[in-house]
Amino acid sequence: MSDPIAPHVLIVDDARDIREPLGQYLRKHGFRTQLAGNASEARGVLAGSAIHIVILDIMMPGEDGLSLCRWLVAHNGPPVLLLTAMADETDRIVGLELGADDYLVKPFNPRELLARVRAILRRAPPEIAAPPSGRRRFASWLHDPDAMKLTADDGRTADLTTAENRLMGIFLDHPRTVLSRSALLDMTAGREAKAYDRAIDNQMSRLRRKLELDPKKPQILLTEWGGGYRLAADVTEDG
Incomplete structure (x- = not known):
């Protein structure tokens, strides 16, 4: 099952033999992906999904990649990695001038594309989640984010x-x-926090000491070995 907060990649290429294997490759390496065969399909995906980066072929029938890139930049869209043909040096330059973040020449090594995608995402402004405004109940607890407090039944x-x-x-x-x-x-402190690989474990230990009857045998915040953590409770709005 894919991570619901993993980076979400939109691959836009009219060549199915490129976009589908590339989508499988990125999913194998922990990304969520959506595929589009043309600019119109891409606009539909962008309207309905939160996309973190667009991998965009320049040469497509109908509206080309440069036009879609221009639209994305003008509307403060996600970062763009352009895919270009070997002979399209002018298009590569134009794409970068329009605001594309990087380009890769076809045919490309998927490992290089993966490295470039990760580099672009590291440079992108971090998306830090703000605490929700409403109070919510779970297990035998009430969370009040405004007061920064937990209250038990x-x-x-x-x-x-x-x-x-x-x-x-x-x-x-x-x-x-x-x-x-x-x-x-990524959700709590932005990408720079990845340097502190124990930060989440330390925060989880402190939360468990506040929530659990026995922090060594948690019943609410569970560890999924090799996966991460899970809240083992249903959530309801308070009031």
């Missing part, structure tokens, strides 16, 4: 740090879903 309370409050909100946004450490880091 028996009256016990626990104050949360800013990081713990944000992390708790993310789990409540995705109940019963396995969230990887890297996804949680």
Whole structure:
């Protein structure tokens, strides 16, 4: 099952023998992908999905990739990696001048494309999740993000740090879903936090001490070995 917060890639290429294997390759390496055979299909995907990066072929029938790239930049769209033919040096230059983030010449090595996609995403501004505004109930607890507090049904309370409050909100946004450490880091502190690979584990330990009757045998915030963490509870709005 794909990570619901993994980077979401849109591949736009009229050649099925390129876009479909490329989509499979990126999914194998932890990305979510959607495919489009032309600019019109791409616009439909962009209208209905949160896309983190667009891999865009320049030479397509109808509206070409440069036109779609221009539209994406003008509308503050996601970063763009252009795919170009060997002879299209002028198009590559125009694409970069329009605001494309990088380009790759066909035929390309998928490993190089993967490296370039990751590099572009590292340079992109981090998407930091803000705590939700509403109070929500889960297990025997109430989370109040504005007060940065947890309150148990028996009256016990626990104050949360800013990081713990944000992390708790993310789990409540995705109940019963396995969230990887890297996804949680991206959502709580941005991509720069990946340098601190124990940050999420430390925050989870502190949250468990506040939530669990026995933090060594958690019943609410579970560890999924090799996967990450999961909130093992349903969530309801308070009031």
